[in-house]
Amino acid sequence: MSETWTEQHIPDQQGRVAVVTGANTGLGFETARMLAEHGAHVVMAVRDAEKGKQAAARIDGDVSVQVLDLSSLDSIRSAAADLRAGHPRIDLLINNAGVMYTPKQTTADGFEMQFGTNHLGHFAFTGLLLDQLLPVPGSRVVTVSSVGHRIRADIHFDDLQWERSYAPVAAYGQAKLANLMFTYELQRRLASRGTTIATAAHPGVSNTELARNMPAALRLPFTWLAPLLTQSPAMGALPTLRAATDPAVFGGQYYGPSGTGEVRGHPELVTSSPASRDIATQQRLWAVSEELTGVRFPLDD
Template sequence: MKTFKLESIPSQKGKVAIVTGANIGLGYETALALAKKEITVILACRSLAKAQKAMDKMIKEVHAADLEIILIDLNSLKSVLDFAMEFGEKHNRLDFLIANAGIMMPPFQKTKDGFESQFGVNFLAHFLLVNRLFPILKNTVGSRVVMLSSLAHKNARINFSNLNAEKNYSNWKVYGQSKLACLIFAYELQRRIDDKGLKLKSLAAHPGFSSTNLGHLLPIIGAKLFSPFASFIGQDAKAGALPTLRAALDPTVKGGEYFGPSGFKEIKGAPKVVNSSSRSHDLLVASKLWTVAEEMTGEKFNV
């Protein structure tokens, strides 16, 4: 695969993208880059004020940016359903669904539906969002779904007996589990797409070690160390967004590929196809996770 150069990607005018968590960090940089390609970008955010502030900032840089805010709270499955309904009422195509938003290592807490927050927000809400928007994706030629994973997936496993962390809670292990779930879902979705002979792609990406807003959820001392440490050995959000943007925009990508930085230990560097853990390719776990996600979200997902 050739080196990816964002500036060499031509205008994508007429196409539509959704970016969850588009008001800050990786999501902001992803949405901004898509707007520069003349894509209509839906800023899918929880806070109207923060989304509006981000939109205003983007428009200052890209005066002709075609941006729209639709609110979504990934802590609530009802909010996900409301978002999908509103999007469907306004748009009849969806070329890029970027499942970017996430939380990292908060104290134990539950979503409005009673799920452990990291598994609920990072994975289950996005699983339901893709499910509800899949009919539009399926009818949009060449559409792509990009799930955000993490280096943390590599040491993780899916603990089906403790998905809501009610037996015990390790914020780091549960974070890794949620990001492993996102990656497993991306692979399984592509397998089901292939089985049906559909013409869309499911992909995944991770930002390496990126200095983003997620660090504020670490303990106070860790948060103070996280940002300068990440800046020193890692990369900023603009660079961290490049694997996602390659997954979304590179015309040479194949469904089921996983993108991350090309540097040492995938910490930083230009985006390339990277490998993932053996657990992420476990077909039995993938099938079980899909079924469990359907049960937890209350909706069947028929590709």
């Protein structure tokens, strides 16, 4: 695990189909680009079709665009139906899209925006596509979390949608913690299948559009210090790509940058917070997520 893992380590992806959410910019774009350049057919699942087409035009490879708004269960169901019709098999589902530190707002279905988009949206999307992955040997579901899963993070079952009070940083922490809990519980349910695995990754601190809603008090210092504290989207995408393509990866593993504080560096196996490993909370979150989204996974408990 000590080897420096780079883009050149991505195995040949010829014949594979990869669906990448939020692929028109930042980490998602770089993930899509590298997979396509290594031979995969990449479906760029994006909220804005025109921006998706513009991004696709910048990639030298086999790509297509699928409209997907993770803040709308109707859009998620429509996108999943399109993908099921167009792709009998999916090798990689990369749950990359996300929002961070948004002002208090809700999704089309009334969920708090960060929890609804980052967790519930990807939970539903994965459940609706899993039948396309399960028959495919070596298929993977990769969900992108964050170092933010450690910051003021808990699953607030008594106020999941932050209706009583709202703190953007804590809400983001809950959503990113939920991403990891979803990965671990999904892997437990997949383990008996022997074909598909679930993994997770985080990009460290990458200089992307995701930080546009950062609190004003932090925005200016972050801008000044960004060259020292962040890494490029291409570097930030490498943990996701390793979790998605490295033959040595096992289900339930979590990858992030190797540097101090996991802020920068080449991807390696990292450890998530103790809270993320709580099995009872994972299972409770799964049950609540099924209830809220109406999506049931085609897996035996």
